[in-house]
Each structure stands twice: as structure tokens, then as C-alpha cells.
Amino acid sequence: MSIRMESGTVDTNRDIEVFSNVKQLPGEHRTTTGDTISQGYLDRQAASESNARSYPRKLPFALAQAKGIYIKDVDGNVYYDCLSGAGAIALGHNHTVVQDAIRTELDNNLPMLTLDITTPIKEEFVKEILSCFPEEFAKNAKVQFCGPSGADAVEAAIKLVKIATGRRSMAAFHGGYHGMTHGALSMMGNLGSKNLIPGLMSDVHFLPFPYNYRSPMGDVGVDPDVACSNYIDTVLTDDESGVTKPAGIIVEAVQGEGGKIPAPDAWMVRLRKITKEQGIPLIIDEIQSGLGRTGKMFAFEHSGIIPDVVVLSKAIGGAQPLAVVVYNKELDVWGPGAHAGTFRGNQLGMAAGIATIKFIKENKLADNAAKMGELFKTLLSGIQADTKCIGDIRGRGLMLGVEIVNPLSGILQSGKPERFEKLARRIQFECFSRGLIIEIGGRQSSVLRFLPPLIITEEQVKHICSIFKEAVIAAEDTMMVSPN
Numbered sequence: 001m002s003i004r005m006e007s008g009t010v011d012t013n014r015d016i017e018v019f020s021n022v023k024q025l026p027g028e029h030r031t032t033t034g035d036t037i038s039q040g041y042l043d044r045q046a047a048s049e050s051n052a053r054s055y056p057r058k059l060p061f062a063l064a065q066a067k068g069i070y071i072k073d074v075d076g077n078v079y080y081d082c083l084s085g086a087g088a089i090a091l092g093h094n095h096t097v098v099q100d101a102i103r104t105e106l107d108n109n110l111p112m113l114t115l116d117i118t119t120p121i122k123e124e125f126v127k128e129i130l131s132c133f134p135e136e137f138a139k140n141a142k143v144q145f146c147g148p149s150g151a152d153a154v155e156a157a158i159k160l161v162k163i164a165t166g167r168r169s170m171a172a173f174h175g176g177y178h179g180m181t182h183g184a185l186s187m188m189g190n191l192g193s194k195n196l197i198p199g200l201m202s203d204v205h206f207l208p209f210p211y212n213y214r215s216p217m218g219d220v221g222v223d224p225d226v227a228c229s230n231y232i233d234t235v236l237t238d239d240e241s242g243v244t245k246p247a248g249i250i251v252e253a254v255q256g257e258g259g260k261i262p263a264p265d266a267w268m269v270r271l272r273k274i275t276k277e278q279g280i281p282l283i284i285d286e287i288q289s290g291l292g293r294t295g296k297m298f299a300f301e302h303s304g305i306i307p308d309v310v311v312l313s314k315a316i317g318g319a320q321p322l323a324v325v326v327y328n329k330e331l332d333v334w335g336p337g338a339h340a341g342t343f344r345g346n347q348l349g350m351a352a353g354i355a356t357i358k359f360i361k362e363n364k365l366a367d368n369a370a371k372m373g374e375l376f377k378t379l380l381s382g383i384q385a386d387t388k389c390i391g392d393i394r395g396r397g398l399m400l401g402v403e404i405v406n407p408l409s410g411i412l413q414s415g416k417p418e419r420f421e422k423l424a425r426r427i428q429f430e431c432f433s434r435g436l437i438i439e440i441g442g443r444q445s446s447v448l449r450f451l452p453p454l455i456i457t458e459e460q461v462k463h464i465c466s467i468f469k470e471a472v473i474a475a476e477d478t479m480m481v482s483p484n
């Protein structure tokens with residue numbers, strides 16, 4: 001089996017060979033609508049599932065099989081999966097180490113669900129997850145198991161710091177994303193998700209995040225990230241700022257849903273300094289960026305800071321649901337049952353998580369993420385030079401974003417062309433119809449986001465970028481933004 005590329009052909013990864021009934025490979029143009037088997041599933045889904053469903057509207061297919069970076073739909077089309085369960089599938093689909101861990105659990109009749117009662121698997125998971133952190137953090141850390149969504153870990157972290165400090169407010173960042181439960185949603189930047197919900201958690205203050213391509217501070221004559229941290233310093237120290245001292249500040253070291261925006265290291269260091277001086281627990285949300293994705297085990301490690309609290313989910317369960325809060329034991333003053341949840345004891349997730357963590361460490365997948373991320377950036381920069389609509393390419397490791405702009409809009413006050421949501425959506429569609437799954441996000445949904453599994457190879461990155469280039473050109477032509 002081979003895949004056609006711009007320059008010749010390459011053998012496909014053996015992963016595709018486990019699929020039965022393959023009709024089209026990634027890179028081949030296919031019909032995505034009309035009388036397909038997928039369409040039947042989508043129609044039935046629309047009739048029976050909630051109007052709140054989201055991904056099927058942008059990625060209109062039904063899935064049949066998945067292996068490695070590849071997924072196959074019910075019509076036999078194969079796709080590159082650069083969404084990876086929103087970053088949860090670190091080793092790619094159905095990795096053998098994960099399958100083996102789950103099989104062992106089942107074959108030995110191990111308990112599957114244990115609330116927060118301990119087990120040998122749980123003890124090993126705690127040891128493994130703590131071993132991923134810098135020693136300075138791990139030696140003082142404790143772990144709270146949560147209901148299995150990232151949002152529940154965020155809720156737990158809010159309670160943890162509120163109880164420990166006795167304060168009532170929280171601070172979060174413009175563009176931040178922490179989940180869809182009420183507390184987490186209250187700390188979200190995106191207004192689209194919040195506007196219709198009355199009575200969110202009160203007392204959340206928002207601070208500017210160093211989105212340096214379009215700085216929230218405008219042109220103030222110093223580096224935009226310095227301006228952001230100066231402002232944060234003022235808000236937290238000025239006794240006329242109107243902002244009561246928060247129980248905690250929550251931040252993503254690389255904003256994910258907000259558009260793959262990495263915080264500069266110096267900014268993170270300054271944030272840590274300010275929060276330490278003010279006695280404000282710093283919560284790092286590593287739910288999307290954790291476990292090697294950004295080129296280090298955790299994104300906060302790029303800056304060398306030591307946080308007070310880290311929230312984790314997605315990759316730590318090896319594609320099974322699992323979420324934890326890892327925090328400095330000085331904060332461990334909450335009482336029994338202060339945070340609870342039936343599904344805290346998902347042993348399949350812990351077993352799959354142990355296998356995933358070990359594989360990431362043994363195979364240096366964080367280094368692979370860094371290397372493949374650089375290759376992506378180089379190839380994407382080439383595409384930027386050959387096309388008209390790519391404003392910014394950013395991210396860290398395999399957490400990458402491409403901001404789509406309207407080249408015909410002229411330059412706005414921000415010094416940049418306007419964002420172009422419609423074109424971003426069109427590019428996503430053109431990618432989809434060529435067998436490449438990418439997500440969109442960021443402000444005005446103008447950022448195309450790449451979150452492939454950490455096992456991605458150089459050949460796959462090159463092929464993905466060649467498909468992406470074709471998709472950008474096709475979308476530009478369709479939307480007539482290309483003067484050529």
C-alpha cells in the first residue's frame with residue numbers, strides 16, 4: 001500500500017494495514033457528502049442526539065476503526081488524525097502497550113471501579129505520574145483523583161485553593177479554556193460559550209494573556225509580554241485596582257482552545273514571581289499540554305517555574321477517562337469528602353495511563369514532539385510563503401496553531417489583517433475531504449489547530465503538510481482571496 005505525495009510515493013505506516021475495507025487513503029480527494037454510509041449515521045445522530053453536539057457538524061463522518069495516527073470511517077476512507085481526541089490520544093489509537101495493559105486488567109479480574117479506595121494499580125499510577133514532575137515539585141506533592149473529565153479536576157482545584165486560602169475570588173486569563181462545568185466555564189475567555197448561561201461562578205477576574213501576534217496591551221513601546229505582566233503586577237498590588245486578592249490564578253502555559261498560544265518563558269517566570277510574592281497559589285492547567293506534548297513532560301517546565309497546583313487529564317489515562325489534581329501538600333487542608341465523585345477510581349484508565357507514561361518516557365516522545373513540531377513549523381512557514389492567508393504560525397511541540405487572516409482586509413489597528421473565520425472553516429473542510437483531520441479554534445474560530453499523536457513520524461508530518469498546502473490553495477481559490 002502506498003500514499004501519493006507531491007514528490008513521489010512513500011510506503012504507508014503499517015498501522016493502516018490493520019484496517020479492513022479501505023477505499024481511499026489520506027491525500028486522495030473524496031466525496032464527503034451525499035449518499036454515503038456516514039451520512040446515514042449522521043442523519044440518525046441528528047435525529048436522536050442533542051443539538052449541542054459539535055464535532056460532527058465540522059467533521060461529518062462516522063468512525064469505524066482507528067490505529068496509530070490513522071482513523072477509518074464507515075465508508076472506508078482513511079484519515080490522518082491530527083485531533084487525537086482533543087489531545088487525549090498521546091500514543092495514537094489502539095497502541096499495543098495500552099491494549100495490553102487493558103487486557104491484563106480484564107484477564108485478571110481486577111476491580112474496574114474503586115471510588116477512591118486504593119489498589120496496586122492506583123499506587124503504581126501515583127508513583128508514575130509523580131515521577132513525571134521535576135523533583136522539586138514532586139517531593140512535596142499530593143494527588144487528588146477526580147471525576148474523569150478535565151473540568152472536574154479544575155472544579156477540584158478551585159475548591160482546593162479557596163479552602164486553603166479562605167479567599168473567594170479566582171483569576172484567569174483572556175483566551176483561557178478550562179472546561180464546560182459552571183466553575184470552569186466561569187474562568188473561560190470565550191464569550192460564545194458563556195453568554196447564554198446566567199449565574200456563573202462570580203468573582204472571577206480576567207487578566208491579559210501574552211497573545212503577542214495581536215497584543216491585548218496594544219502598542220505600548222515595550223515587549224507585549226512585559227506589558228502584560230506589568231499590568232498583572234499592578235492589578236494584584238494596587239489597593240485601588242478593584243480586584244480582591246484571588247484564591248488562585250489559573251493559566252495554561254500554552255493556551256489550547258484559545259488558539260495554541262504559548263506563553264513566553266520570561267512571562268511565566270514573572271507570573272510565578274508575582275504570585276509567590278502575593279501568596280496566590282498558581283494553578284497550571286496542563287490538561288491539554290501535559291505528558292510530553294509541548295516537547296517537555298509539562299509545558300510549565302519550559303520556563304523552569306515550580307507551580308503550586310497542576311491539573312491533568314486527557315493523555316494521562318491513555319485514552320481512557322481519568323483526571324487528577326497534583327498540588328503542594330501545604331494546600332492539603334481540605335477535609336474528607338471535600339471533593340468526591342463516583343468515577344474517581346477508573347482502574348482501566350490508571351492501567352492505560354501507566355503504560356502510556358512509561359512508553360512516553362522510555363521512547364523519549366517529548367523529544368519527538370519537539371522535533372516534529374519544529375519540522376511542522378518549517379513546512380508550514382513554506383506554505384505561508386506560497387499562499388496568502390496564513391497570518392501566524394505558533395505553538396510548542398505538537399500543539400500548533402495557524403491563524404488564518406483575510407489578505408484583502410487591509411491592516412487593522414492591531415497592525416495585522418483581520419481574522420478570517422469562513423476561510424479557516426473552508427480550509428478545515430478541504431483538509432477533511434483530502435483525509436486530514438484538524439480542528440479550528442481561537443478567537444473567531446480563525447485558528448487551525450494541529451494536535452497529532454506524539455508517535456507521529458517525519459514522513460507523516462511531510463505528507464500532512466503537503467495535504468494541508470493543497471487544502472489552503474483550494475480554499476483560497478474557492479473564496480477568491482488569491483489575486484494570482
Ligand SMILES: Cc1ncc(COP(=O)(O)O)c(C=O)c1O
Nearest residue numbers: 149150151177178179256287288
Ligand atoms: C486546557 C484545558 N483545560 C480543561 C479542559 C476540559 O477538559 P474536559 O473536556 O475533559 O472536561 C480542556 C479540554 O479541552 C482543556 O484543553
